Amino acid sequence: MKSKQNRERAMGDALLGIMFLICVVVLNCAGLLKKDKKISESENRSLAERPEFTIEGVVRGSFGDNLEAYLSDQFIFRDGFRTIHTGLKLAGGSRLQNNIFYGKNGQLMKNIDKPDREVLSGTVEAINSLAEYVKGTDEKAIYMMLVPDVAAIYPELLPSYAQIEDEETYFQEVRAGLAENVTWIDGISVMRKYKKEKIYYKTDHHWTTRGAYHMFEETAETFELDAEKETDYDIYPIATDFNGVLSGNSGFAAHEREEIDVYLPKVQTDVIVNYVDEQKKKSSLYDVNKLAAKDKYGVFLGGNSSLIDIRTTAESDRSILIIKDSFANCYIPFLVPYYREIVVVDPRYYAGTVAEVLEDYRIDDILFLYSGNTFLTDNHIAEFMTI
Amino acid sequence: MVFSSFTFIFIFLLTSLVVYHIVPYRFKNYFLLIISLLFYAWGEPVYIILMVLSILFNYLCGQYIAMLRLVTPVKKSGVIPEIEIIDVEKEYTVRGFQTQVKEKRNLQKRAKMSLSAAITFNLLILGFFKYFDFVIRNVNHLSGGSLHFRSISLPLGISFYTFQAISYLVDVYRGDVKAQKKFINFALYIAMFPQLIAGPIVRYVDIERQLMKRKLSIVKFGEGARYFITGLAKKVIIANQMGEIFGAVNMAILSGEAVPVALAWIGAMAFTLQIYFDFGGYSDMAIGLGKMFGFDFKENFHYPYTAVSITDFWRKWHISLGTWFREYVYIPLGGNRKGRARQIFNLMVVWFLTGLWHGAEWNFVVWGLYYGIILIFEKFLFDRLLHRLPAFAQHLYVMVIVIIGWVFFFSNDLNGAIGYLHGMFSLHKGGLFDRSVLFTLMNHRILWIVSILCCTEIPNTFMMRQGYYKWRKLVTDMGYIALFLVSVSYLIANTYNPFIYFRF
Numbered sequence: 001m002k003s004k005q006n007r008e009r010a011m012g013d014a015l016l017g018i019m020f021l022i023c024v025v026v027l028n029c030a031g032l033l034k035k036d037k038k039i040s041e042s043e044n045r046s047l048a049e050r051p052e053f054t055i056e057g058v059v060r061g062s063f064g065d066n067l068e069a070y071l072s073d074q075f076i077f078r079d080g081f082r083t084i085h086t087g088l089k090l091a092g093g094s095r096l097q098n099n100i101f102y103g104k105n106g107q108l109m110k111n112i113d114k115p116d117r118e119v120l121s122g123t124v125e126a127i128n129s130l131a132e133y134v135k136g137t138d139e140k141a142i143y144m145m146l147v148p149d150v151a152a153i154y155p156e157l158l159p160s161y162a163q164i165e166d167e168e169t170y171f172q173e174v175r176a177g178l179a180e181n182v183t184w185i186d187g188i189s190v191m192r193k194y195k196k197e198k199i200y201y202k203t204d205h206h207w208t209t210r211g212a213y214h215m216f217e218e219t220a221e222t223f224e225l226d227a228e229k230e231t232d233y234d235i236y237p238i239a240t241d242f243n244g245v246l247s248g249n250s251g252f253a254a255h256e257r258e259e260i261d262v263y264l265p266k267v268q269t270d271v272i273v274n275y276v277d278e279q280k281k282k283s284s285l286y287d288v289n290k291l292a293a294k295d296k297y298g299v300f301l302g303g304n305s306s307l308i309d310i311r312t313t314a315e316s317d318r319s320i321l322i323i324k325d326s327f328a329n330c331y332i333p334f335l336v337p338y339y340r341e342i343v344v345v346d347p348r349y350y351a352g353t354v355a356e357v358l359e360d361y362r363i364d365d366i367l368f369l370y371s372g373n374t375f376l377t378d379n380h381i382a383e384f385m386t387i
Numbered sequence: 388m389v390f391s392s393f394t395f396i397f398i399f400l401l402t403s404l405v406v407y408h409i410v411p412y413r414f415k416n417y418f419l420l421i422i423s424l425l426f427y428a429w430g431e432p433v434y435i436i437l438m439v440l441s442i443l444f445n446y447l448c449g450q451y452i453a454m455l456r457l458v459t460p461v462k463k464s465g466v467i468p469e470i471e472i473i474d475v476e477k478e479y480t481v482r483g484f485q486t487q488v489k490e491k492r493n494l495q496k497r498a499k500m501s502l503s504a505a506i507t508f509n510l511l512i513l514g515f516f517k518y519f520d521f522v523i524r525n526v527n528h529l530s531g532g533s534l535h536f537r538s539i540s541l542p543l544g545i546s547f548y549t550f551q552a553i554s555y556l557v558d559v560y561r562g563d564v565k566a567q568k569k570f571i572n573f574a575l576y577i578a579m580f581p582q583l584i585a586g587p588i589v590r591y592v593d594i595e596r597q598l599m600k601r602k603l604s605i606v607k608f609g610e611g612a613r614y615f616i617t618g619l620a621k622k623v624i625i626a627n628q629m630g631e632i633f634g635a636v637n638m639a640i641l642s643g644e645a646v647p648v649a650l651a652w653i654g655a656m657a658f659t660l661q662i663y664f665d666f667g668g669y670s671d672m673a674i675g676l677g678k679m680f681g682f683d684f685k686e687n688f689h690y691p692y693t694a695v696s697i698t699d700f701w702r703k704w705h706i707s708l709g710t711w712f713r714e715y716v717y718i719p720l721g722g723n724r725k726g727r728a729r730q731i732f733n734l735m736v737v738w739f740l741t742g743l744w745h746g747a748e749w750n751f752v753v754w755g756l757y758y759g760i761i762l763i764f765e766k767f768l769f770d771r772l773l774h775r776l777p778a779f780a781q782h783l784y785v786m787v788i789v790i791i792g793w794v795f796f797f798s799n800d801l802n803g804a805i806g807y808l809h810g811m812f813s814l815h816k817g818g819l820f821d822r823s824v825l826f827t828l829m830n831h832r833i834l835w836i837v838s839i840l841c842c843t844e845i846p847n848t849f850m851m852r853q854g855y856y857k858w859r860k861l862v863t864d865m866g867y868i869a870l871f872l873v874s875v876s877y878l879i880a881n882t883y884n885p886f887i888y889f890r891f
Contacts, residue, residue: 009851010606012860017609019868020616021404027875028397059432064394071393072879081876088873092833096826161826251880 030076037074047073086251095159100250101151103158108246108253109151110205112164115376120170123375124177126385127368130354131179134366143223143367144178145185146171146375147207147215147327150200153191167372174375183222190218203253204244205371206297209261209330216334223365225338226316233263238286242296260296262286262333269337273301274309277350285310285333300329306349309361310342320365321357323347323384328369347384354385388429390672391622391878399426400676407680408603416575416598419680423580427543430584434542438578441512445552446573448505449559453566455498456559502560506553513549516542521747544584546744548577550711555591557715564592572598581676585669587687587707590714594682601681611678616871618671623877625838626665632827633657633797640810641803645817649824651810655790658797660838663692666705692842695781696773697761697788708744712737727767735759745796750804754795761788 039046048069057063075081086097095102101109127144134140151158152167168188175184191199191211199211207215213233239260247253273282287302301308304326319341322328328344335342343361345354357363375381388395403422410418428435516539523536555576558564567573576598582589636654639646670687677684687707694700701709720733735756742755765773773781794811798804810817828835840846850866853859 008857008860012864013607013609013613014605015609015861016864016867017605017612019864020609020612020871023868023871024397024401028401031397058429061430061432064388064429068392068394071397075393075875075879078879081872081879084873085876085880088876092831094830096830159826159829161822161829163821163823163826 027076031071031074034074034076040073040078082251083254086254090252095162097250097252100246100252101159101162102250102252103151103154105157105202106253106256107150107154107157107200107202108204108244108250109154109158110149110246110373112149112151112167112373113377114165115170116379119379119382120174120376121177122379122382123385124174126382127182128177128179130366130385131182135181140363141365142182143185143365144174144182145187145215145219145367145369146174147187147369147371148191149205149372152188152372153195153200167376170376171372185219185222187215190215193218201242201244201258203247203256203258204242204297205246205373206244206327206330209263212327212331213263213334216331223338231265231267231337233265235261235263238262238288238299239291239296243294244297245295248294260299262299265337267337270313271336272311274311275302275305276307276309278305285336297326297329301332301344303329304346304349305344306346306351307357308344310336310344312336312340312342314338314340316340318364319343319362320367321345321361321363322367322369323354323381324367324369325371325374325378327371327374331369345384347380348378350384352384388426390669390676391619391874393878396619404679416571420571420575420578423575423578423583426580427578427583431543434545437512437516437542437545438548441509441548441552442574442577445505445509445556445577446567446570448501449556449566449573450568452498452501452505452556453559455494455501456562498560502556505556509549509553509556513545515539516545518743518747547586547588548583550588551577551591554588554711554715558590558592564595567591567595567598569599579677579682581673581680581682582684585666585673586705587670587673587684588711589684589707590710593685597682603681607678607681611675611680613867614671614675614678616675616867616874618668618673618675619874620870621664621668621671621841623874623881625834625841626661626668627877627881628831628834629657629661629664629838632831633661636827637797637807640807646810647817647819647821647824648811648814649820650817650827651807652790653824653827655794655807655811659692659786659790659793660842662793662796663688663842664838690842690844692786692789693782693844694785695778696765696770697758697785698765698770700785700789701758701762708741712741716740731763734763738762748800750795750798750801753801753804754792757792757795 036049037047038049048066051057051063051066051070053063057066072078089097090102096111099111099113101111103109127142131142134142148167148171151164155164158164171188178184191207191214194211194214197210197214198208199214200207237259240257242258242260243254243256244258247256271283271285273285275281282302285301286299288299290296290298290302295303297303310332314337316338318339320335320339321343322332323345325346325348332342332344341361343357343363345357370378370381388399390396399422407415407418424435424439427438431438519539520536523534527533555564555567555573559566567576576589576591576594577583633654636646636650636657640651640654667688674684674686685707687705689703689706691700691704694703717733717737720736721729722733723730738755738759739752740755741758742752745751745754773784776784791808791811794807795801795804798807850863853863
C-alpha cells in the first residue's frame, strides 16, 4: 500500500517537474519572440532596453543589474502580472502602497508625511526675506495660497485605522511664521466648503478644474480682481479617459477613468505662452498633444516648465509672478482675463533666482501657489529665493 | 546572482538544466563546475580567484592529510580516533603514493599538525576578509588611536565555503571519508552553485557518493521543482513584504519617533517572519536546485517556530550550521565528556563563535551569547519545568525569546539594539497602542495569517497528502504552478528584493 502511494506521489512530482519546465520554457520563448516595448503606459515611464554586453559591465556588476531590469521590464504579460499582484495585495487587505492610500469610494490619496522641519523653516524664511525685499523697493502684494491634499479634506475616506499627519496644523504653523505683508489665503476652508463637489481627482493627486475654479471664485476679492470682468464659463471635458499619477504609482484603480474639464470663458482673451528656456511660443494655454500621453493633466500649460511668460490681451496693466508647483497649472487660466502678463516659475526646474526674475520682468503681484505636500517637503523653493 | 531573479530563473537555470541533461554522464560534473564558477563570478568577479585558490589549497591539503593518515575508513564515533599504524618496516602504498616512514608517531603528529595548519590558514583568510574592519575598529576604540584602514569587502559566500572546506579536512583526518582524489569532484563539492552563496553547509560525508554517482530522474526533478517553487514563494511573497513592514517600523524607531510598544513588537515580529522565510526560502531553493541536478541535500530548517524550547529551536534552525559547530568545535573541545564546568565553557565558546560567524559586530556576539546562556539554563535548570508546561506556554516562551533575540540580529550595532528594545519595553515614548498598529496589521491581514500558518507543518502536510490521489495530485501540481506564477508577478512588481544572509 505504502509503495503504491509513494509511486503515486512520485508520479505527481514527475508531472510537476514537466509542468514547471514547460512553464519556464514557454514564458522564456514568448518573451524572446515578443518585441521590446519602449514605454509603459500604465506605469508612466520608459522601459529598460536590451543592455550592451561589455566585460567592464560584467565586472562592475552594471551589466547584471541592467540585464535584470531589462528582463523584468520586458517580461511577457508584464501588465497582466502587475494586475494579478495588485489584485492579490488588495484582497490581502493592502490599502497602502508606495505611500498611496486606497480609500473608500475608490478615492486614492497620497499619504501626508511629516514635513522636513529644516526645509520648511528654510522655505518660510526665504519667503519672508523676499517679503522684506519687496517692502523696501516698491509696493508689491505677496500672496500665499496653500492647497490642501485630498487626504486632509476627506479624512473620512481614508481606509480604516489609517493615520495621517494633520496638514492643517502645519498650514497654521506656516501662516504664523510668515511676514506681515504676505497675504495668507485659507485654502483649507475653501476646499472644505465645496467638499460635496468633485474638487479632487480620484486617481491623481491634483485638484480638478472645478476645485481650482472654486478657489478662484472665493479669492477673487482678495486679489482685488476687477469685478466687472466677471464672466461665464463653458465647461468642456477635454479628456474622458484620464487615469492619474496616483493610480500609476500604486497600482490601485488601474481601470478607473476620469474626466478632465476645461473652463472656457465666454469672453475670450488671447494669449501668447512663451516657454522661455525651451524658446517655444504657443497661442493656447492648453497643450492637446499631452492628451496622448498617460499623464493627461499635462494638458494644462503643457505640464511643468522652468519659466513661462504669458502675455494676454486683457484690458489690464497688472502683472503677476506665480511661484508654483503643478497645482497652479489648471488655476492660471482663470487669472488670464485679469492680468496683462503672468510669469510662471517652477523652482524645481528653474535654475536662476527670484531676483533675476524680478529684474527681467515688471511684476506687480507675487503669488505662491503650492499643494501642501510639495510645499512642506520641497527644498527648491528656498534655493530659488536667494536674493 | 540571486535565485529570486529573472536572470537566474529564465536564463541561467533554464540553459544549465537543458545543457546538463544533454551532456554525457562523465562530463556532467565538469559542466556543473563551470556553470557554478560562472554563477559565482557573476556576483563576485574579483574574489573568485580567492575561492579557486582556496579550493586548490584545500584539495592539496586533503590529499596530504589522507596520505599521512593512511586512510582506513573507521566508523564515526565522534571522538578523534587513534591512527592505526601498520608495520613500518614494510613498504606500503597509499593510492599510488609510496612512502617510507621511520617513526610511527611522526605520521599521526604530522597529520594533526597539517590539519591544524590547514584549518588555521583557512580561518585566517576568512578572518582577514570578514573581521579585519571589526578588529581595527575595536583596536582604535580601545587604544584611542585612529589607525586608518581601507574597508575590505567581503567575498561572496566565504563563510560558507570555508566552513565546508574545514569540514572536509577534518572528516578526512578522522577517517570518516576518503579524500576525494578527483580534483573536479572536490571543486564541485565546494563550489556547487546551489549551496555556494548561502548554504546549507553541506558536509562532504553527506555528498561523497552523490558526487561520483547520482541518478537523474524526472521524479527527483519534480521534487526539486516543488522545493524551488516553495522557496521562491516564501522569499518573494512573504519575506519581501514582511521586510517592508519591518523596514518602516525600524526606520521610525531609528529616527527617534514616538512609536507605541505594540508597533515595535509588530516590527520585530515582521522581521522574525522575514528572516525565516528569507533564509528558509533560500535554503528550500538551494535544496530544490540540488535535486534538479541529482543531489540530495539535508534540510536546513524544520519548522523552527514550532519549537517547544530553545534547545529544540536550535535543532530546527539553520541545522547545517548547528551540526557544523557541534561536530567541529563542540565535540573536539570535549563536548560534555569533561565535566560540567568544561561543558558550560564549551557551550559558551560555540555560541560566541556562532554569533560572531553571523556578522563582524558586537551585537551578533551578544546574540550568540544570549542563546548560549539560555541554552545552558535550559539544559541545567528548567529542562524539566519546560516539559511540564502546557503547549501554548512553551510556544509563547520560545517565540518571546526568539523575537527578542532577533532585535540584536537586525540592529546595526549594540546601541541600535538597545534603542529598539527600549521601544519594545518602555511605555514612555509612544504608549502601548494606537491606531497605526491596527493599520499595519490590517494592511497586510491575509499575509500575517498566511505566514504564521506557513510556519507550521500544516500546509506542507496537506499538500503532500494530496499527492496520493490521482485527481487531487493534478490539482496540487497546478497549484504549485499557480504559486510560481504568482511569485513571478511579485518579482515583477517588487523592486525591493533584499537577501539578508548575503552578508556571509
